[in-house]
Amino acid sequence: MDKLEHNIQKAFEEDDAGFRYQGKEVMWKQLDNSLGTSKKVAAWWRVAAVFLGLLLAGGVFAGLNYQRQHAAEIAELENFNSQLQFELDSIKSIPTQVKTETKIVEKVVYRDRFVQQKQGANETDWEQKYVQLQDSTEHILFEQHQTYKEELAKLTADLQAAQTELTALKNADNPEQTEPFQLKSERVELGVQKKPAVNNPELEVKIFPKNFGGKTNDLNRTLFKK
Amino acid sequence: MQLQKIIHKSSKGDRRAQKQFFELYADRLFAVAKRYAVSYESAEEALFQAFLKIFEKLPDFEFINEPALVGWLSRIVINQALMDRRKELSTLYKLETIDEEHYNIAGTETVDDAVLIEVVNRLPDGYKTVFMMHVVDGYAHKEIAETLGISESTSRSQFFKARKLLQKKLNYNYGQAGT
Numbered sequence: 262m263d264k265l266e267h268n269i270q271k272a273f274e275e276d277d278a279g280f281r282y283q284g285k286e287v288m289w290k291q292l293d294n295s296l297g298t299s300k301k302v303a304a305w306w307r308v309a310a311v312f313l314g315l316l317l318a319g320g321v322f323a324g325l326n327y328q329r330q331h332a333a334e335i336a337e338l339e340n341f342n343s344q345l346q347f348e349l350d351s352i353k354s355i356p357t358q359v360k361t362e363t364k365i366v367e368k369v370v371y372r373d374r375f376v377q378q379k380q381g382a383n384e385t386d387w388e389q390k391y392v393q394l395q396d397s398t399e400h401i402l403f404e405q406h407q408t409y410k411e412e413l414a415k416l417t418a419d420l421q422a423a424q425t426e427l428t429a430l431k432n433a434d435n436p437e438q439t440e441p442f443q444l445k446s447e448r449v450e451l452g453v454q455k456k457p458a459v460n461n462p463e464l465e466v467k468i469f470p471k472n473f474g475g476k477t478n479d480l481n482r483t484l485f486k487k
Numbered sequence: 488m489q490l491q492k493i494i495h496k497s498s499k500g501d502r503r504a505q506k507q508f509f510e511l512y513a514d515r516l517f518a519v520a521k522r523y524a525v526s527y528e529s530a531e532e533a534l535f536q537a538f539l540k541i542f543e544k545l546p547d548f549e550f551i552n553e554p555a556l557v558g559w560l561s562r563i564v565i566n567q568a569l570m571d572r573r574k575e576l577s578t579l580y581k582l583e584t585i586d587e588e589h590y591n592i593a594g595t596e597t598v599d600d601a602v603l604i605e606v607v608n609r610l611p612d613g614y615k616t617v618f619m620m621h622v623v624d625g626y627a628h629k630e631i632a633e634t635l636g637i638s639e640s641t642s643r644s645q646f647f648k649a650r651k652l653l654q655k656k657l658n659y660n661y662g663q664a665g666t
Contacts, residue, residue, distance in 0.1 A: 265653065266622045269607055272600035273522070273623045282517040284531060289509055292538055293502065 364396060491550050498546040505542060513538075515557070516564045522608075522619055523568035525575050533568035540567065561624055566634060569616070606656055614649035621646050 282288075473479035493511070496504030517534050524530035540563055550556060607615060616635070620626040621642075628646070632639040 265657070266650070268600075269603050269653075270622050272603040273607075273619075275600055276604055277515055277518040280514055280518040280521075282514045282534075285510065285513050288513070288531065288535055288538075289506060291535060292509065292542075293506075295539060296502070296505070296542060 362392075490553060490556075494545065494548070494550050494556075497542065498548070509538060512557070512560055516560055519561050519564045519624070520568045522623070523565055523572060523616060525572050529571055529575065530568065533571050534564060536571075537564040537567040558625070565620070565624060569634065572612075606653060609656075610649055610652060613645050614652060617642055617645040618649035618653075 468484055469480045471480075473481070490511075493504050493507050497508045513534070516537065517530060520530040520533045520537070521527065524533050537560075541560060544563075548556075548559060607618065610618060617631055620631050620634070621628065626634070628639050628642040631637075631642040635642070637645075
């Protein structure tokens with residue numbers, strides 16, 4: 262560095278050292294405000310950033326989870342679909358035959374049933390088993406019903422017999438009640454009593470068979486005289 | 488309060504310490520800003536923005552001694568002032584017209600400091616910036632090139648032209664000082 266440059270540097274340094282900035286107070290007030298505001302803003306942004314970060318992470322996690330779940334469901338459905346398709350194809354390949362089966366159930370129970378049977382024995386096994394089971398169940402139920410009916414009839418007969426016996430016993434205790442007609446007290450107005458006029462002597466009541474005539478004392482008349 | 492303590496507290500956000508720090512260096516740094524800014528108002532704005540950056544970066548600063556601190560602070564202020572000036576003057580590094588004003592001062596050894604400063608300040612912006620960065624603030628040409636976004640050779644060229652112009656203006660005896 263030559264002398265000129267050295268002199269210039271020295272001149273500026275001295276000038277800088279002696280310089281006094283007049284607007285220091287005003288600038289400090291502005292700085293004070295800005296520093297406070299920037300600090301508050303920074304804190305707010307930090308909180309917002311954390312919140313947004315959490316929200317974003319949650320969203321990403323939920324999205325991934327949903328996607329994974331969705332993919333699993335789709336795979337499961339596709340698997341099920343292919344299984345159904347396979348079964349459908351196998352069913353289509355089997356020729357169907359309609360067979361009419363008539364089964365006579367004990368005690369006048371008739372059942373006409375159309376059962377669709379397939380030639381493959383394995384496929385119709387469960388249907389046959391189901392029908393057999395249904396029939397046997399109905400048969401058992403019918404038998405039970407009949408048994409109950411018979412028992413009921415028997416019990417009813419027993420009950421009637423018992424009732425008859427009970428009535429007989431009661432009648433034995435109270436013989437009057439056995440009469441076909443019962444006496445009923447009833448007031449009857451008789452009116453004025455008249456002398457019966459019996460003209461036919463055969464109709465006359467005779468205790469004594471002897472005919473009393475003449476002057477003899479007619480005992481029959483005397484007896485019934487009032 | 489010791490300078491180191493002030494810096495430590497300022498970096499922690501202690502407003503009183505920050506004010507003390509500002510009071511200590513505002514004058515000197517405003518002088519630096521004024522050298523590079525286009526106007527007084529631009530220098531104030533540059534200083535304000537620079538102090539915001541200084542308080543933001545202070546926790547990362549490792550204190551060694553005061554000259555190192557002043558150098559660090561000056562660079563922040565210079566960068567800010569240059570950045571602001573770049574916005575204001577888009578034609579800064581174009582070929583600049585050189586006025587032929589001469590001071591006709593014989594023997595620069597006796598030239599007043601104020602005259603020297605005046606002559607430097609009257610240099611075209613490109614010359615002035617490179618010259619002051621190199622001579623007054625101690626930047627190397629590589630650093631100047633990086634800071635101003637120009638090539639190192641351009642920086643050197645601008646500097647030599649600035650010096651030549653200064654010498655011419657001051658009627659400086661070129662041969663006397665040597666290069």
